[in-house]
Amino acid sequence: MDQAPVPAPLDDSDTLTKLHPNYSHALRVHATLASIPFLVGALVLETVFKGEGLFPSGIIAGPVLLIALALIIRIPQTRYNARGYQISADRLRVVRGLLFRSDTVVPFGRVQHIDVNQGPLERFFGIATLTLHTAGSHNASVTLPGLGEELAREMREDIRAHIRRESL
Template identity: 40%
Template sequence: MIETAKTEAPARPDGLQPVERSYQQVIRVRTLLAWLPVVIGAVVLDRLVLAHTPVGGLLLVAAPLLALLTAVTAPPRIWGRLGYALEPAMLRVVRGWLFHIDTLVPLVRVQHLDVARGPLDKMFGTATLAIHTAGTHNSIVSLPGLSPARAAELAAAIRTHIKADLD
């Protein structure tokens, strides 16, 4: 197995490495942003349609509470089910529970690599490693929630493997 950084969190019981804990905050903000149109729609609906009914005001309370509950409970669950393992000839990325996805990327199929950091990633110190593979179906595998240094380290390790295959 390819060596991991000494500062990295210990492997999980399933042998996968966890992503950065701060990635939970990225998920939390994205969840709140996804709920924003729903909450605005609920407020408008409540004010325009339900205001003069016995349930008037219910959506004003229920929609924001549901959004807040989701933003508090979902990120740790999503984060806990996201992991990866870099093996000598393969990268494994696992995510999800209800819709469990276990992706195996043979390193010989890697075409190129990207390390991406959006505004939320910069704010919370995370990055996404995008692996572009040969083929058309599911040709991009992304591994979000890495520290920028770890993403660069993984990219360098994969690049080294690719160069060794070309020689």
């Protein structure tokens, strides 16, 4: 890498690359798994209070179910839409967050090491998480989940090659 590309890639144009479509499915499954304990808890409460006749049945489980459904059906898609990344010759930009947006740029020249992780769920969906570690205290590791497995490895190789070039 001799120099940064002269027309510096427009950082903030809206050409964010979308993540792998399976990522939203993975999020959905994750949300489902996370909401099961709450649903079970709500049902238990329902049965406990059933005999008391204090309030109509379904007043606990109903809202919990509604929230869970929203979390499972709607939120993953919006979260997926809110996320994106942009990779250029010398930097990676990661955008995420629904309410609290965060827009991080990591220059490859400052990457200390690179991880590609896959949990069981991610393996099932054929996606992977790319993590870049920097020496900074803030953003010591920047994660980019929901990349296609192949792509994640390619990106790792690219970034690694870049680091090697720089270090020569």
